[in-house]
Amino acid sequence: MLKRNGPKRVSVFEAGAGKEPLGIITQALRATRKRPGRSFVASDIEARKEIFRDFGLRKMLPNAKILKGDSLEHLAKEKTASRDVVFGSYFIASFINKAKREKGVMGAMSEVRGLFSQLHRVLKPNGRAIFIIDLQASDKLKAIAPIAGFRANLFRFKPRENVEYSDWIMKRLTKSGREELMETNLEQKVVTPEVVAEEMKTYGVTSADELCYPYVLVLRKSKE
Numbered sequence: 001m002l003k004r005n006g007p008k009r010v011s012v013f014e015a016g017a018g019k020e021p022l023g024i025i026t027q028a029l030r031a032t033r034k035r036p037g038r039s040f041v042a043s044d045i046e047a048r049k050e051i052f053r054d055f056g057l058r059k060m061l062p063n064a065k066i067l068k069g070d071s072l073e074h075l076a077k078e079k080t081a082s083r084d085v086v087f088g089s090y091f092i093a094s095f096i097n098k099a100k101r102e103k104g105v106m107g108a109m110s111e112v113r114g115l116f117s118q119l120h121r122v123l124k125p126n127g128r129a130i131f132i133i134d135l136q137a138s139d140k141l142k143a144i145a146p147i148a149g150f151r152a153n154l155f156r157f158k159p160r161e162n163v164e165y166s167d168w169i170m171k172r173l174t175k176s177g178r179e180e181l182m183e184t185n186l187e188q189k190v191v192t193p194e195v196v197a198e199e200m201k202t203y204g205v206t207s208a209d210e211l212c213y214p215y216v217l218v219l220r221k222s223k224e
């Protein structure tokens with residue numbers, strides 16, 4: 001019998017994909033066109049299917065699906081051990097803020113535990129949940145990970161110099177794209193200089209900007 005030598009079929013679920021065409025669409029394109037074996041589902045409370053039309057594409061990409069609504073509820077409907085990767089870019093902070101508004105601080109933490117155990121159920125053995133997060137969120141999330149059965153690792157996201165990135169990546173993930181954020185946060189009094197100084201000490205960083213650099217939290221499910 002002939003062995004099939006195609007690309008490995010990778011199945012990706014994105015949580016909190018956003019509503020902007022540049023976020024959701026470039027990822028769907030990358031996920032499905034360049035790697036045709038992939039299937040891609042993106043979910044967001046504010047997801048809009050029309051973005052495909054806005055982007056000049058007549059119909060949905062063959063392997064891509066967009067779901068409007070709560071990502072946790074969508075994950076709960078996924079089959080057990082069905083996904084290789086769950087991805088979320090700046091989703092968790094937004095997820096926590098929404099849960100805090102609805103259920104208070106303790107309630108929000110219990111929502112994160114619920115989210116992590118759903119992720120663990122939905123991922124295949126050896127699968128990974130990959131989240132782009134802020135440094136300040138990392139301690140709590142790393143502490144919750146083993147309770148749900150994950151091994152957690154945190155990396156500083158470092159874009160490669162010789163690669164041309166999309167506008168979305170430039171805005172969300174590069175150092176230059178994030179540098180203005182701290183300035184804006186201070187100007188708009190989202191944070192006070194005292195809190196920033198305290199956080200710099202806690203996380204051992206030497207500039208305030210570093211608190212805004214993108215970090216990648218990888219939650220790995222064991223092989224069996």
Ligand SMILES: C[S@@+](CC[C@H](N)C(=O)[O-])C[C@H]1O[C@@H](n2cnc3c(N)ncnc32)[C@H](O)[C@@H]1O
Pocket residue numbers: 015016017018019023043044045046069070071072088089090091094095096098172
């Ligand atoms: C900061 S935006 C990030 C968007 C996109 N991933 C990016 O990096 O450009 C966070 C997104 O998470 C979504 N979100 C927050 N809580 C959610 C939830 N429980 N279910 C689904 N989406 C959620 C928001 O609607 C928002 O679009």
